[in-house]
Amino acid sequence: MNFVEKLVSASGKNNSLVCVGLDVDRKLMPENISVLEFNKAIIEATSDLVCAYKPNFAFYEAMGNVGLEALKKTVEYIPENILTIADAKRGDIGNTSKAYADAIFTHFKFDAVTVSPYLGFDSVQPFMQHKDKGIFILCRTSNAGAADFQSLVSEVDGKEMPLFEIVAMKAEEWNTNGNIGLVVGATYPEELKIIRQAHPHMPLLIPGIGAQGGDLETTVRYGVDSKGELAVINSSRQIIYASKEKDFALAARQAALTLRDRINIQRGKLKK
Amino acid sequence: MNFVEKLVSASGKNNSLVCVGLDVDRKLMPENISVLEFNKAIIEATSDLVCAYKPNFAFYEAMGNVGLEALKKTVEYIPENILTIADAKRGDIGNTSKAYADAIFTHFKFDAVTVSPYLGFDSVQPFMQHKDKGIFILCRTSNAGAADFQSLVSEVDGKEMPLFEIVAMKAEEWNTNGNIGLVVGATYPEELKIIRQAHPHMPLLIPGIGAQGGDLETTVRYGVDSKGELAVINSSRQIIYASKEKDFALAARQAALTLRDRINIQRGKLKK
Numbered sequence: 001m002n003f004v005e006k007l008v009s010a011s012g013k014n015n016s017l018v019c020v021g022l023d024v025d026r027k028l029m030p031e032n033i034s035v036l037e038f039n040k041a042i043i044e045a046t047s048d049l050v051c052a053y054k055p056n057f058a059f060y061e062a063m064g065n066v067g068l069e070a071l072k073k074t075v076e077y078i079p080e081n082i083l084t085i086a087d088a089k090r091g092d093i094g095n096t097s098k099a100y101a102d103a104i105f106t107h108f109k110f111d112a113v114t115v116s117p118y119l120g121f122d123s124v125q126p127f128m129q130h131k132d133k134g135i136f137i138l139c140r141t142s143n144a145g146a147a148d149f150q151s152l153v154s155e156v157d158g159k160e161m162p163l164f165e166i167v168a169m170k171a172e173e174w175n176t177n178g179n180i181g182l183v184v185g186a187t188y189p190e191e192l193k194i195i196r197q198a199h200p201h202m203p204l205l206i207p208g209i210g211a212q213g214g215d216l217e218t219t220v221r222y223g224v225d226s227k228g229e230l231a232v233i234n235s236s237r238q239i240i241y242a243s244k245e246k247d248f249a250l251a252a253r254q255a256a257l258t259l260r261d262r263i264n265i266q267r268g269k270l271k272k
Numbered sequence: 273m274n275f276v277e278k279l280v281s282a283s284g285k286n287n288s289l290v291c292v293g294l295d296v297d298r299k300l301m302p303e304n305i306s307v308l309e310f311n312k313a314i315i316e317a318t319s320d321l322v323c324a325y326k327p328n329f330a331f332y333e334a335m336g337n338v339g340l341e342a343l344k345k346t347v348e349y350i351p352e353n354i355l356t357i358a359d360a361k362r363g364d365i366g367n368t369s370k371a372y373a374d375a376i377f378t379h380f381k382f383d384a385v386t387v388s389p390y391l392g393f394d395s396v397q398p399f400m401q402h403k404d405k406g407i408f409i410l411c412r413t414s415n416a417g418a419a420d421f422q423s424l425v426s427e428v429d430g431k432e433m434p435l436f437e438i439v440a441m442k443a444e445e446w447n448t449n450g451n452i453g454l455v456v457g458a459t460y461p462e463e464l465k466i467i468r469q470a471h472p473h474m475p476l477l478i479p480g481i482g483a484q485g486g487d488l489e490t491t492v493r494y495g496v497d498s499k500g501e502l503a504v505i506n507s508s509r510q511i512i513y514a515s516k517e518k519d520f521a522l523a524a525r526q527a528a529l530t531l532r533d534r535i536n537i538q539r540g541k542l543k544k
Contacts, residue, residue: 023368058364058371064344064379065337072336089364091388092330093415093484096295099330107336116363118390118410120417138390143365145392148442152426152435163424163435170420212365 003083003112003134003179007203008229010082011051016260017224017267019052019085019205020252021236022074024059024067028241030248035063036070038248040077042240045249046256052083052112052232054205075108084111085205085232089138091116091123098126105130112136114183114205117167121174128177134203135180137171139195140164142185142208168195172202181205184223186214186233193222203230210238216259220266228267235259275355275384275406275451279475280501282354283323288532289496289539291324291357292524293479293508294346296331296339300513302520307335308342310520312349314512317521318528324355324384324504326477347380356383357477357504361410363388363395370398377402384408386455386477389439393446400449406475407452409443411467412436414457414480440467444474453477456495458486458505465494475502482510488531492538500539507531 001009011017022042024035033041043053055074060067078084086108090100097115104113105127112134115124127135140150150164161169164184171180181203184192188208196204206223208214216233223231239259243251273281283289292314296307305313315325327346332339350356358380362372369387376385377399384406387396399407412422422436433441436456443452453475456464460480468476478495480486488505495503511531515523 056364056368056371058362058368058375061375062371062379064375065340068337068340087364089362089388090330092328092361093413096328096330099328099334103330103333103336107334116361116388116390117421118388119413119415120420120422122415122417124417141365141391143391143394145394145396148392149389149435149439150392152424152428152438154424154426154435156424163421163426166424167421 002132004203006111007051007083007134007232011229013081014048014051015264016049016051017231017233017263018050018256018260019054019232019234020046020050020239020256021087021207021234022053022055022240023236028237028244030244030246034070035067036073039070039074041249042252043077045253046239047079047082049253049256049260050082052085053078054085054087054234056087072108075110085136086110086113089114089116091119093119094122094126097123101126101130105133114138124174128174128179131177131179133179136183136205137167137180139168139171139182140184140188140191142187142212142214146185146188164191165194165198168199172199175202183207186219187212189215189218189222192219196222196225200225201230203232205232205234207234209233210235216262217266220263221270224267224270228270233263274404276475278383279323279355279406279504283501285353286320286323287536288321288323289503289505289535290322290528290532291326291477291504291506292318292322292511292528293359293506294325294327294512295508300509300516302516302518306342307339308345311342311346313521314524315350317525318511319351319354321525321528321532322354324357325350326357326359326506328359344380347382357408358382358385361386361388363391365391366394366398369395373398373402377405386410396446400446400451403449403451405451408455408477409439409452411440411443411454412456412460412463414459414484414486418457418460436463437466437470440471444471455479458491459484461487461490461494464491468494468497472497473502475504477504477506479506481505482507488534489538492535493542496539496542500542505535
């Protein structure tokens with residue numbers, strides 16, 4: 001099963017476009033629980049409600065080897081039928097990107113990864129060569145600084161386009177193995193609409209709803225493909241830190257369920 | 273001592289602009305030696321000839337926790353007076369970049385880091401806030417794909433400029449703590465010349481000589497500041513894999529010495 005098939009299968013089985021961001025933060029977690037125990041409890045409570053889990057490497061690296069060991073065991077613990085996305089935003093020259101791809105796909109055994117496009121084709125290619133794995137290229141990120149460079153307009157093939165659209169166009173060109181998707185933040189709905197219209201068949205990983213402020217209904221309307229699929233809508237803090245008390249797993253389940261249902265109501269409206 | 277002072281002090285003491293890239297690769301190393309032992313031998317053999325060491329995280333991550341443990345001990349082993357640069361090319365939204373900065377500066381205790389600019393100001397700021405640490409922002413990378421996006425021309429303040437020049441201009445604007453430098457590949461000498469002329473006081477980290485093919489004399493001429501300083505010229509494979517036999521450390525010393533002297537001959541010519 002390749003990456004897109006796994007995504008469609010997971011979102012179909014659980015009737016869900018929800019991705020849970022496993023961005024662990026000791027200050028926000030209940031006390032007296034290890035990172036791995038916390039993640040396991042979150043996964044147990046939500047794995048029938050989501051299509052993907054997306055741990056961000058930064059939070060694990062900040063804990064040193066203890067964190068990275070917990071990350072590896074977390075990936076192992078995620079049920080086989082759910083997509084695992086390494087939010088790593090890597091990107092380096094060819095032989096170095098190859099080592100990153102080995103780390104993420106071979107050592108950690110993730111199904112997919114986020115990569116940064118700044119270094120161009122040969123920085124993405126070593127990831128793409130893992131044909132059964134998925135590569136989400138940063139296109140329009142969800143943060144305030146996104147516009148600093150991603151909105152700069154250049155002329156390509158006689159047409160003026162902002163950088164993030166050029167990145168998406170190039171990503172589509174590079175996508176000969178059918179395993180590339182794009183990261184587009186929910187905080188920029190007009191940009192999300194443009195990208196979905198220009199790339200109707202690419203999976204979109206969409207962060208930025210919830211704590212970051214992206215509107216959910218607009219995100220669903222602009223983000224899904226013509227079948228109401230291929231959008232991976234991420235929520236991190238709003239789900240995993242729904243409660244800091246002993247009931248955190250149950251609270252996470254409730255938050256994931258609410259988000260899934262709100263998304264599905266919107267998907268239902270689109271089908272009409 | 274802040275980052276720039278440490279760089280000038282290290283390059284002054286050892287009369288050297290050489291940075292050794294500790295990009296470990298088991299296939300190229302002598303057999304029957306651990307990564308840490310290898311790095312220690314290279315450091316012992318070269319630390320009086322260089323201004324900096326630059327391990328690239330990818331090669332350590334690909335080995336899992338064993339690699340990252342070796343990386344941490346390698347940084348500890350590098351003499352206090354030599355600059356340590358984490359070649360990590362990180363960059364994420366604000367709270368996530370903060371976690372990466374913690375990982376690199378607090379956990380691994382590096383003096384400096386490379387970061388990717390694609391996400392804009394708030395992705396770089398958490399690194400900058402470590403005022404005594406250095407941040408080398410990717411500007412013009414040394415690889416073939418660099419031109420894919422970095423050469424795209426946009427208009428800023430009424431002036432047309434390629435993306436890499438805009439990144440450099442923004443980096444200079446952001447540099448209120450005086451701890452930002454730029455990464456400019458030796459494989460693009462004309463671009464290096466442009467960046468140095470536009471930013472006469474910023475430290476430049478210059479990869480791409482040696483195995484990647486950048487011309488050394490041109491690199492020195494275009495890369496140094498008016499005093500012949502503030503260029504950190506990296507060589508990885510050509511130094512650390514100068515020999516695969518038992519004499520690898522001695523061969524690395526000889527290669528570092530040759531490189532330092534070739535650079536200094538060129539610096540001498542510039543002073544005349």
